[in-house]
Amino acid sequence: xxxxxxxxxxxxxxxxxxxxxxxxxxxxxxxxxxxxxxxxxxxxxxxxxxxxxxxxxxxxxxxxxxxxxxxxxxxxxxxxxxxxxxxxxxxxxxxxxxxxxxxxxxxxxxxxxxxxxxxxxxxxxxxxxxxxxxxxxxxxxxxxxxxxxxxxxxxxxxxxxxxxxxxxxxxxxxxxxxxxxxxxxxxxxxxxxxxxxxxxxxxxxxxxxxxxxxxxxxxxxxxxxxxxxxxxxxxxxxxxxxxxxxxxxxxxxxxxxxxxxxxxxxxxxxxxxxxxxxxxxxxxxxxxxxxxxxxxxxxxxxxxxxxxxxxxxxxxxxxxxxxxxxxxxxxxxxxxxxxxxxxxxxxxxxxxxxxxxxxxxxxxxxxxxxxxxxxxxxxxxxxxxxxxxxxxxxxxxxxxxxxxxxxxxxxxxxx
Numbered sequence: 001x002x003x004x005x006x007x008x009x010x011x012x013x014x015x016x017x018x019x020x021x022x023x024x025x026x027x028x029x030x031x032x033x034x035x036x037x038x039x040x041x042x043x044x045x046x047x048x049x050x051x052x053x054x055x056x057x058x059x060x061x062x063x064x065x066x067x068x069x070x071x072x073x074x075x076x077x078x079x080x081x082x083x084x085x086x087x088x089x090x091x092x093x094x095x096x097x098x099x100x101x102x103x104x105x106x107x108x109x110x111x112x113x114x115x116x117x118x119x120x121x122x123x124x125x126x127x128x129x130x131x132x133x134x135x136x137x138x139x140x141x142x143x144x145x146x147x148x149x150x151x152x153x154x155x156x157x158x159x160x161x162x163x164x165x166x167x168x169x170x171x172x173x174x175x176x177x178x179x180x181x182x183x184x185x186x187x188x189x190x191x192x193x194x195x196x197x198x199x200x201x202x203x204x205x206x207x208x209x210x211x212x213x214x215x216x217x218x219x220x221x222x223x224x225x226x227x228x229x230x231x232x233x234x235x236x237x238x239x240x241x242x243x244x245x246x247x248x249x250x251x252x253x254x255x256x257x258x259x260x261x262x263x264x265x266x267x268x269x270x271x272x273x274x275x276x277x278x279x280x281x282x283x284x285x286x287x288x289x290x291x292x293x294x295x296x297x298x299x300x301x302x303x304x305x306x307x308x309x310x311x312x313x314x315x316x317x318x319x320x321x322x323x324x325x326x327x328x329x330x331x332x333x334x335x336x337x338x339x340x341x342x343x344x345x346x347x348x349x350x351x352x353x354x355x356x357x358x359x360x361x362x363x364x365x366x367x368x369x370x371x372x373x374x375x376x377x378x379x380x381x382x383x384x385x386x387x388x389x390x391x392x393x394x395x396x397x398x399x400x401x402x403x404x405x406x407x408x409x410x411x412x413x414x415x
Contacts, residue, residue: 001173003215005035005181005203010218010277011124012040014077017131023218023280029137033177033210035144035203036128038120039074042067046117053101053116054109060101068094071123078131086130093123110154111190118145118191121180121199129178139176147171148184148205150192155356156335157184157192159205168209179206200258204272208264215270217257218277223285227300228255236297239283242290245384246272252382252409253303253339262287298390301382303339307359308378308401308413311348312371319348330365334358339380340411342404349402351380351413375401381412 004024011017024032038046045067052059071090079086097119104112122143129141147167150157164184171177181199184192194201200217207215224246225235241249243266250257257274265272265287275284293299311327313319327348331338335356342349352359359376366372378401383390385408398414405411 001031001212003033003203003207003212005217008037009220014074026280035181036125037199039124042120114154114193118183142179144179145185150184152186165209197258200261204261204264216273222276223274240294241287245293246287252301299384303380306380308351309374334362386410
């Protein structure tokens with residue numbers, strides 16, 4: 001059995017949905033499980049609804065209407081018959097969203113986020129499953145929340161592998177199945193999410209539990225490139241990457257592969273293919289058992305909107321194990337992800353990601369114990385397999401705030 005993952009860009013409009021059909025007809029879809037993301041920028045639209053719920057409830061109807069209209073435009077192109085059952089199915093899902101926003105009493109942002117944001121995936125897969133049936137492609141629509149079970153750490157859950165394995169073994173491998181990425185559910189059957197870009201991870205979880213032959217992530221790029229073409233002019237396709245190398249790249253922030261995706265695949269040596277939905281017969285990139293990376297070229301990774309903090313002891317005492325342990329407890333408490341650390345005898349520099357918004361509260365606590373200087377909106381560049389030319393290309397024109405290098409990897413924090 002194969003697992004295919006289609007992201008938001010691959011189903012962003014009616015033509016994109018039709019192209020998914022084209023891809024499947026070219027590469028086959030027997031014994032296949034499709035993991036599909038929300039359409040286009042729907043996750044952002046869902047986040048707008050959530051923010052309106054907490055900040056200005058008068059905005060909720062218009063935000064919901066924008067999201068609904070976007071999907072109905074796609075549906076009207078795919079289903080010319082205005083009486084098609086898909087319209088009722090979507091209405092049921094929209095009614096569930098509005099109903100939750102009325103009856104919910106929880107002030108927990110992360111809980112509310114998970115209950116709302118996942119409707120993007122539920123709507124997209126409902127539309128795609130119905131369209132496939134409309135054109136004669138039989139399939140089973142699966143609610144992934146019935147299969148992937150997690151804890152209740154909303155927005156960044158941990159998978160309960162034993163229960164998930166038991167649930168997934170009930171999936172019929174002999175047919176085309178369509179399900180959602182990004183989602184799971186907890187013991188109370190509330191929706192949970194696996195973190196942004198977690199659909200790749202969903203595909204890996206399901207592949208692991210199904211003992212799949214392979215996972216293919218369909219992207220709008222020809223495969224894994226040595227740099228993000230949005231930020232770098234010259235890029236090169238990587239033909240083959242070992243699991244170890246891919247995990248390194250993912251750890252440093254390579255956006256093509258979710259950091260958690262590779263671990264379950266490596267355990268069972270399930271190959272991961274990254275291919276283009278524009279050119280489905282192209283070679284793409286294969287991640288699997290092997291040595292290193294081919295071709296061996298510098299790989300550039302950038303993380304924008306980072307925060308660089310430099311902490312110094314107030315009394316010039318050493319920053320030692322106890323101090324560092326306390327710092328990391330605070331980072332964990334405020335959900336601050338640490339991307340780079342560097343320390344000397346009396347100072348500690350750290351580059352962090354403030355994606356959960358805990359920075360201000362963290363700084364207040366830190367300033368009671370340390371002298372704190374921080375820079376917001378900095379960029380963290382990582383170069384794997386760096387050389388002099390690669391280093392010079394980044395250092396020119398940037399104000400360097402911090403540099404750290406090893407034998408294979410260099411990291412630069414710049415303004």
